[in-house]
Amino acid sequence: MSADGQDAIVIRGLVKSFKKTSRRKEITTLKSELVRALTFQKREAEPPQLIQALRGIDLRIPRGKTVGIVGRNGSGKSTLLKLVTGIYTPTSGTIEVHGRISALLELGAGFHPDFTGRENILINGIILGMSRAEVKARVEQIIEYAELGDFIDEPVRTYSSGMFMRLAFAVATHVDPEILIIDEILSVGDEHFARKSYAKMNEFRHGGKTILLVTHGLSTVETWCDLAAWIDGGRIRMFGEPRQVVAEYRRAIAAAEAEAEKTGTSALSAPGLALPQTAPAAAPAVSTRLTAVRLQDVAGAAPATFTAEGGVTVLLDYDVSPRALARFGVDVMSADGRLVFSLGHDAGELEGKGTVRLSLPRLGLADGVYEVLGTITRPGDPPAPPHRVALSVTGGAKAGVLRPVHEWKVERSS
Amino acid sequence: MIRNLKELYQYRALLWALTARELKARYRASVLGFFWTFLNPTLNMLVYVLVFGVIMATTVERYPFFLFCGLLPWVFFASSVMGGTTSVSDRKDLLTKVRFPAQVLPATVVATNLVNFLLSLPLLFLLGAMYRDWPTWHLLFLVPVLVVQTFFTLGVTYLLSALNVAFRDLQHIVANLVQMLFFLTPVLWNVETIPPVKRWGLDLTAEQARDVVLYANPMAAVMNAWRDIFYRHEVPAWQPLAAVAGISLVLMWISSGVFERRREEFAELV
Numbered sequence: 210m211s212a213d214g215q216d217a218i219v220i221r222g223l224v225k226s227f228k229k230t231s232r233r234k235e236i237t238t239l240k241s242e243l244v245r246a247l248t249f250q251k252r253e254a255e256p257p258q259l260i261q262a263l264r265g266i267d268l269r270i271p272r273g274k275t276v277g278i279v280g281r282n283g284s285g286k287s288t289l290l291k292l293v294t295g296i297y298t299p300t301s302g303t304i305e306v307h308g309r310i311s312a313l314l315e316l317g318a319g320f321h322p323d324f325t326g327r328e329n330i331l332i333n334g335i336i337l338g339m340s341r342a343e344v345k346a347r348v349e350q351i352i353e354y355a356e357l358g359d360f361i362d363e364p365v366r367t368y369s370s371g372m373f374m375r376l377a378f379a380v381a382t383h384v385d386p387e388i389l390i391i392d393e394i395l396s397v398g399d400e401h402f403a404r405k406s407y408a409k410m411n412e413f414r415h416g417g418k419t420i421l422l423v424t425h426g427l428s429t430v431e432t433w434c435d436l437a438a439w440i441d442g443g444r445i446r447m448f449g450e451p452r453q454v455v456a457e458y459r460r461a462i463a464a465a466e467a468e469a470e471k472t473g474t475s476a477l478s479a480p481g482l483a484l485p486q487t488a489p490a491a492a493p494a495v496s497t498r499l500t501a502v503r504l505q506d507v508a509g510a511a512p513a514t515f516t517a518e519g520g521v522t523v524l525l526d527y528d529v530s531p532r533a534l535a536r537f538g539v540d541v542m543s544a545d546g547r548l549v550f551s552l553g554h555d556a557g558e559l560e561g562k563g564t565v566r567l568s569l570p571r572l573g574l575a576d577g578v579y580e581v582l583g584t585i586t587r588p589g590d591p592p593a594p595p596h597r598v599a600l601s602v603t604g605g606a607k608a609g610v611l612r613p614v615h616e617w618k619v620e621r622s623s
Numbered sequence: 624m625i626r627n628l629k630e631l632y633q634y635r636a637l638l639w640a641l642t643a644r645e646l647k648a649r650y651r652a653s654v655l656g657f658f659w660t661f662l663n664p665t666l667n668m669l670v671y672v673l674v675f676g677v678i679m680a681t682t683v684e685r686y687p688f689f690l691f692c693g694l695l696p697w698v699f700f701a702s703s704v705m706g707g708t709t710s711v712s713d714r715k716d717l718l719t720k721v722r723f724p725a726q727v728l729p730a731t732v733v734a735t736n737l738v739n740f741l742l743s744l745p746l747l748f749l750l751g752a753m754y755r756d757w758p759t760w761h762l763l764f765l766v767p768v769l770v771v772q773t774f775f776t777l778g779v780t781y782l783l784s785a786l787n788v789a790f791r792d793l794q795h796i797v798a799n800l801v802q803m804l805f806f807l808t809p810v811l812w813n814v815e816t817i818p819p820v821k822r823w824g825l826d827l828t829a830e831q832a833r834d835v836v837l838y839a840n841p842m843a844a845v846m847n848a849w850r851d852i853f854y855r856h857e858v859p860a861w862q863p864l865a866a867v868a869g870i871s872l873v874l875m876w877i878s879s880g881v882f883e884r885r886r887e888e889f890a891e892l893v
Contacts, residue, residue, distance in 0.1 A: 227891060291890070295722040298887040315720035321644060323651045328644075335640045336721055 217419035218270040223302035229258035264443035275420040277430035280440035308387030316377030322366035355379035502583035502596040517605025523567040532560035538584040575606040627879040693810035699740035707780030778874035785882040
C-alpha cells in the first residue's frame with residue numbers, strides 16, 4: 210500500500226495471458242460442443258494454448274510524473290495500458306490505481322454517427338466516467354476547444370476524420386482526470402490542432418497530473434517524460450531516466466538489425482520476441498574478443514565531437530588467445546538505426562593483445578549522433594555482440610547522412 | 624445478483640443515456656420517425672388479423688383487439704431477447720476501448736424495448752375505444768405484471784448475452800427459438816379454447832391442458848395476465864404469475880453469476 214500517497218499506480222507481479230482462440234482443428238462452436246456431447250467423446254486433454262503477453266511486471270508510477278513506455282510492437286505495451294485502465298483483468302498480480310483515470314486509448318468510443326457533435330459529447334462524456342451534470346457544465350468548453358463551429362450541431366457522420374478526432378480528443382481531455390493514459394494519439398488533426406493538443410498535455414504535466422504514455426516517438430519520450438520504462442518480451446527491461454532508457458532501447462534495436470543482416474534471422478522478424486541482450490558477454494576461456502573501442506581525431510586526441518571534414522581513427526583493442534584467425538569489422542549506424550556503412554578487414558592470425566586502427570582521413574557525415582560498432586570474429590564463429598561507442602558530428606550538413614567531397618562552381622554563359 | 628442490480632443502479636446515468644440514444648437513434652433519419660413505434664405493431668397485427676381473423680375465421684370476439692393485447696407485450700419480450708443476445712458481442716467498440724460496465728448493455732436493450740412498449744400502449748387503448756372497450760381499474764395490475772415480465776426478460780437476456788460472446792451460434796438459435804415460442808405462447812390464440820387432450824397416452828381435461836400451457840411456459844402465464852387486464856377485465860390469476868416471478872428470480876440469480884464469471888473475458892473475445 211502506498212500509504213504515503215506517493216504512487217499513482219502500483220503494479221506488482223502482473224501477468225496476463227491470452228487463450229489462443231484459433232485452435233486450428235476445432236473451433237469451439239456450440240455445434241462442435243453439442244456433437245462432442247452427443248457422441249460421448251471426451252474432450253481431448255490438450256493443454257490450453259496460452260500466449261503470455263505480460264510475464265511479470267513490477268512498476269511504480271509516482272504521482273505527478275509523466276512516464277513514457279517504449280518497446281517493440283507486440284512487446285505488451287498496449288496490454289499493460291488496457292490492464293491499468295481496467296479493460297482487461299490480470300491473470301495474476303495486482304494493480305492499484307489511486308485517482309480517476311481517463312484513457313485516451315481509442316478516441317470517440319461510443320460515438321454514434323447519426324447524432325450531432327453536441328449529443329455525442331454527452332454520451333461520450335458519460336461513457337468516459339463523467340456524471341451528466343459534469344458533462345453539461347463542460348459542454349461549452351469542449352465545443353470551444355474542438356473548434357468545430359456550426360458543425361457541432363451536425364451529425365457526426367458528416368465530419369471529416371480530423372474533425373471527428375478533434376471532438377473526441379476534446380471530450381477525452383476535459384474529463385479532468387488525475388491519471389491520464391495515452392496510447393500513441395498525440396498527433397491529432399492538423400498542425401494547429403496538434404500544437405494545441407501538445408499544449409493541453411503540457412497543461413496536464415504542469416498541473417501535477419500523472420501521465421502514462423505509450424509511443425514510438427522516442428524523441429517525445431526523451432523530451433517529455435520524467436521517467437521511461439522499456440518493455441521487452443512482456444517484461445520491464447529497463448526503468449529510469451528517459452535518455453538512458455531510449456539509448457539502451459536504440460542500441461538493442463540496432464544490435465538486432467545487425468544480427469539480422471548477418472544471420473538472416475533475428476528477434477525483429479517475430480513480433481513480441483525479446484530483443485538480444487546488448488551487454489558484452491562474459492569472456493569465455495577461449496577468447497577472441499575486443500576489450501575496448503576508442504575514437505581519436507588525427508591529432509590523437511579524443512574530443513567530445515568530431516567535425517565532418519576532419520579525420521577519425523577507430524581503435525579496436527583486441528585480446529586473442531589462443532592463436533587464431535581474426536576478422537575485424539566497423540559498422541556505423543545513424544541515430545534512427547540505419548546502417549551508414551560497414552567495413553571489414555581480415556587481419557590474419559593473431560595472438561595476445563594489441564590494437565587495430567581504422568583510419569578515415571575524412572569523416573564526411575552529416576551532423577548528428579552516430580554509433581560505431583566494433584566487432585572481432587573468428588571465421589566460422591557466430592558474430593559476437595559488438596562493442597559500441599557514440600560518435601557525435603558537427604559542422605557538416607544539417608540534413609541527410611553524408612557530406613561527400615564536393616565542389617561548387619558557377620559558370621556564367623553570358 | 625444483488626451486486627449486479629446495485630451496479631446497474633450505480634450506472635443508471637449511463638443506462639439512461641444509452642437508452643435515450645437508442646430510442647432516438649431507432650427512428651432518426653427516417654421520414655415517419657417516431658410514428659414507426661405505432662406503425663410496426665399495427666402492420667403486424669393487420670397481417671395476423673387477415674390470416675387468423677378473416678381467412679381462418681376465428682371465433683374469438685373483437686379479434687384485432689384481442690390480438691393486440693398479446694402482440695404488444697410479446698414484441699417487448701421478443702425484441703429484448705433477440706437484441707439482447709448480441710448486445711455484448713456487438714459492442715467491441717465500447718468494450719475494448721474504454722473501461723465499460725458490460726452489464727449495462729443487455730439492460731439498455733431491455734429498457735429501450737420497455738419504453739417502446741409503454742409508448743405503444745396508447746395505441747392499444749385507442750383500438751379498444753373503437754370497440755367501445757374502456758380500460759377498467761384492473762389496469763392497476765399492469766405494474767406487477769410488467770415488473771414480472773421485465774425481470775424475466777432481463778434474466779433471459781443476461782444469460783444469452785453472456786454466452787453469445789463465446790458461442791456466436793447462439794444468436795441464430797435464439798432467433799429460431801423465439802419464433803417457435805411465439806406460436807406456443809397464447810398470442811394468436813386463446814388459452815380458454817384449448818381442447819382436452821386424449822392421445823399419446825395422456826388424458827387431460829381442458830383445464831389441465833391449460834394449466835400445463837400456463838406453467839410450462841412462463842411467457843404464456845404473462846401473456847394470459849395481459850389479456851385478463853386489458854381484454855377480459857379480470858384480476859389475473861396470481862398462481863401462474865407467482866411461478867413466473869419465482870422462475871425469474873432463480874434465472875436472474877443464475878444469469879448474474881454466469882455474466883459475472885464471463886465478464887472478464889468479454890474484452891478479449893468480442
